[in-house]
Amino acid sequence: MKRKVLLALSAILLGGMLLTGCGKSNEIELFSSKAENKEILQQLVDEFNAEHPETKIVISAPADAGTVLKTRLAKNDIPDILALGGDNNYTEVQSAGVLEDLSAENFTSQVQESYLQMVYDVNADKEQAAYGIPYATNASGVLYNVDKFNELGLTIPTTWDEFLDVIKKIEAAGEQPFVLTYKDNWTGLCAWNSMAPDLQPEGFTDARQAGTTTFAETHQEIADKYLEIISHGQEDFMGTTYDDGNKAFANGQGVMMINGNWAINQFKTANADFNVDMFAFPASNDSAENYVTSGVDVLFAASKDSKNLDVAKEFISFMLEEENAKTYIDNQFAFSAVKGVEQEETTVAGVKSDIAAGKVANFPDHYYPAGFDLASLLSEYSLNYVNGMDNIENQKSFLANCDEKYDIANVD
Amino acid sequence: MKKKKQKVNVLYYVVVGAMALLFFNFHTVSFLKGIFYSFTDWKGYGDWNYVGLRNYLHMFEDVDTKNAYLFTFQFTVITTVLVNMISLILACALNAKIKFKNTIKAFYFLPYMLGNVIVGFIFNYIFANLIPTLGKACGIQILSTNILGTNHAMWGIIVVTVWTACAFNTLIYIAGLQAIDIDVYEAADLDGASGWKRFRYITFPLLAPSFTINMVLTAKGFLMVYDQIMAMTEGGPGTTTTSIAVLIYKKGFGGGQFAYQSANAVTLFVIVVAISIFQLRILEKREEQIR
Numbered sequence: 175m176k177r178k179v180l181l182a183l184s185a186i187l188l189g190g191m192l193l194t195g196c197g198k199s200n201e202i203e204l205f206s207s208k209a210e211n212k213e214i215l216q217q218l219v220d221e222f223n224a225e226h227p228e229t230k231i232v233i234s235a236p237a238d239a240g241t242v243l244k245t246r247l248a249k250n251d252i253p254d255i256l257a258l259g260g261d262n263n264y265t266e267v268q269s270a271g272v273l274e275d276l277s278a279e280n281f282t283s284q285v286q287e288s289y290l291q292m293v294y295d296v297n298a299d300k301e302q303a304a305y306g307i308p309y310a311t312n313a314s315g316v317l318y319n320v321d322k323f324n325e326l327g328l329t330i331p332t333t334w335d336e337f338l339d340v341i342k343k344i345e346a347a348g349e350q351p352f353v354l355t356y357k358d359n360w361t362g363l364c365a366w367n368s369m370a371p372d373l374q375p376e377g378f379t380d381a382r383q384a385g386t387t388t389f390a391e392t393h394q395e396i397a398d399k400y401l402e403i404i405s406h407g408q409e410d411f412m413g414t415t416y417d418d419g420n421k422a423f424a425n426g427q428g429v430m431m432i433n434g435n436w437a438i439n440q441f442k443t444a445n446a447d448f449n450v451d452m453f454a455f456p457a458s459n460d461s462a463e464n465y466v467t468s469g470v471d472v473l474f475a476a477s478k479d480s481k482n483l484d485v486a487k488e489f490i491s492f493m494l495e496e497e498n499a500k501t502y503i504d505n506q507f508a509f510s511a512v513k514g515v516e517q518e519e520t521t522v523a524g525v526k527s528d529i530a531a532g533k534v535a536n537f538p539d540h541y542y543p544a545g546f547d548l549a550s551l552l553s554e555y556s557l558n559y560v561n562g563m564d565n566i567e568n569q570k571s572f573l574a575n576c577d578e579k580y581d582i583a584n585v586d
Numbered sequence: 587m588k589k590k591k592q593k594v595n596v597l598y599y600v601v602v603g604a605m606a607l608l609f610f611n612f613h614t615v616s617f618l619k620g621i622f623y624s625f626t627d628w629k630g631y632g633d634w635n636y637v638g639l640r641n642y643l644h645m646f647e648d649v650d651t652k653n654a655y656l657f658t659f660q661f662t663v664i665t666t667v668l669v670n671m672i673s674l675i676l677a678c679a680l681n682a683k684i685k686f687k688n689t690i691k692a693f694y695f696l697p698y699m700l701g702n703v704i705v706g707f708i709f710n711y712i713f714a715n716l717i718p719t720l721g722k723a724c725g726i727q728i729l730s731t732n733i734l735g736t737n738h739a740m741w742g743i744i745v746v747t748v749w750t751a752c753a754f755n756t757l758i759y760i761a762g763l764q765a766i767d768i769d770v771y772e773a774a775d776l777d778g779a780s781g782w783k784r785f786r787y788i789t790f791p792l793l794a795p796s797f798t799i800n801m802v803l804t805a806k807g808f809l810m811v812y813d814q815i816m817a818m819t820e821g822g823p824g825t826t827t828t829s830i831a832v833l834i835y836k837k838g839f840g841g842g843q844f845a846y847q848s849a850n851a852v853t854l855f856v857i858v859v860a861i862s863i864f865q866l867r868i869l870e871k872r873e874e875q876i877r
Binding site: 244411412413414561578 | 714
């Protein structure tokens with residue numbers, strides 16, 4: 175009896191394995207590391223599948239995709255098509271040498287140079303080859319309450335001094351300049367990510383990696399301005415969560431928030447009529463230096479050993495078609511890396527022209543080593559400020575900590 | 587006379603064997619692998635090399651690790667003492683002849699039924715919204731900010747942990763109290779011992795086995811504190827509430843320090859075992875002296 179049950183069980187198991195094993199020959203796997211875009215991706219994939227009945231693209235978007243991808247890399251089981259962020263997960267796959275060089279493809283020329291350059295920058299040894307085709311991008315800067323700006327007669331600041339002036343006017347009117355949400359410590363990175371590209375010396379990330387420069391030597395101005403910003407945050411900003419802060423901001427608390435286009439969805443959920451826009455963080459007094467911080471949110475890559483490489487290329491080309499790229503960004507409040515495809519949503523109108531003109535800088539933390547936990551350091555820096563530690567002493571220990579932790583992460 | 591060996595039902599072996607197999611496969615093997623990897627420089631994927639004791643030696647120079655150990659020990663000592671004190675008081679009160687005893691017991695036991703993560707999220711809301719509103723209304727400075735965003739975040743976590751942990755410990759103490767023979771109390775009454783004296787000389791000594799178990803279990807649990815912290819602060823602000831387990835998770839999986847944090851995990855294991863054995867020795871000796 176027992177044996178029979180066991181036999182039946184194993185037969186079912188075995189059968190299941192065999193079943194899932196076959197029928198896969200014309201299936202192509204699209205591995206996506208972003209959970210938020212699954213629906214829209216599926217919609218576009220369905221369209222593609224309808225046009226190509228001989229093959230079928232199947233999306234897999236596991237939770238904790240980065241780790242899953244790394245284990246699959248270890249097993250040498252590379253998905254046919256990959257949709258990844260332009261971060262160290264991509265670097266990991268690219269440096270393993272399993273991706274097809276797409277530089278020579280026609281569709282590559284449809285993509286903005288500045289975003290291609292960002293992908294090159296995260297290639298191993300900064301190889302100037304398009305192993306990944308940037309598709310959708312995001313933007314970080316200052317989100318502001320348009321109605322309050324109009325009410326207080328404020329204009330969009332383009333330099334640091336103008337920015338300080340705006341802050342002063344807001345405070346004079348009895349309003350709170352910033353809503354900061356440092357309980358979730360990644361939000362502390364936003365201000366840093368917006369300032370660092372404008373103010374850090376040219377080639378800092380390479381020099382720091384090589385150990386020829388330090389944060390302490392070069393990042394004083396950024397650390398100074400960081401303190402200036404948090405000194406205009408609301409009371410208890412260290413204890414405010416991202417969710418609560420977004421709700422409060424959308425319902426009229428504070429005038430500005432330093433975050434990215436991904437927060438807009440949350441504002442709209444909290445208050446559908448909220449009138450919000452975004453401008454580039456004016457960290458420098460030279461307005462030409464004030465870039466919009468924008469990174470590659472989704473890029474496409476193809477496995478070079480895939481049996482279906484042609485279909486993979488065709489799919490990428492299909493996704494880059496103007497109409498499809500537009501459908502995607504409209505759904506996601508995102509920006510497109512495809513030339514001529516612009517985000518027309520008013521909520522991000524203030525940074526649209528900069529992005530279209532390529533006046534963008536990547537998130538500096540995409541270039542820091544993966545183990546370098548800057549968010550915690552910034553949180554500690556802010557906490558010390560709140561506790562009334564001397565600014566000069568605080569800054570000194572913060573920058574020294576940055577260097578120390580960077581070195582540890584850089585080696586291991 | 588030699589006892590005749592009784593034939594054991596095979597079913598026992600099947601049941602125990604299956605469990606042992608599962609346990610060995612999913613627990614022991616992973617544990618041994620963890621020890622193995624702690625002597626390598628494996629990142630969690632890709633190639634690796636033996637590095638001998640480098641990971642263990644590096645722990646002594648790493649400020650993050652040092653801070654995590656300091657936090658964890660501080661947290662463990664405070665919480666263990668508080669939990670046992672409060673549980674003991676609660677147990678004595680609940681063991682007295684009071685009305686609605688079972689209803690009250692149910693209230694106290696409720697937190698144990700909720701998961702730590704859920705409790706953490708609930709208190710996250712309480713600390714972020716309810717308490718500051720209350721504090722502002724009453725004009726109490728210290729309560730008007732979210733405690734989890736300040737230097738005192740540890741105390742916020744301690745409050746929640748004590749609240750959840752008391753449930754189970756109270757239960758063990760109540761069981762211990764109920765096992766004490768009423769005759770002993772009657773004898774004590776005749777001899778004129780009541781109130782504090784009765785507790786000091788009768789109840790507490792007779793509760794010694796429960797006390798030992800509770801001390802060891804709580805200390806072990808709090809040394810490995812993880813889920814409350816992940817739900818409430820994720821180790822922040824800064825690194826002020828990063829416990830050893832949180833550090834292991836964050837750096838081991840997010841920071842590519844898999845092997846190094848494996849070494850950390852092995853060290854934590856050794857420390858937990860050492861402390862537990864130490865506690866058992868001391869407390870059991872005490873139990874014997876009392877008898």
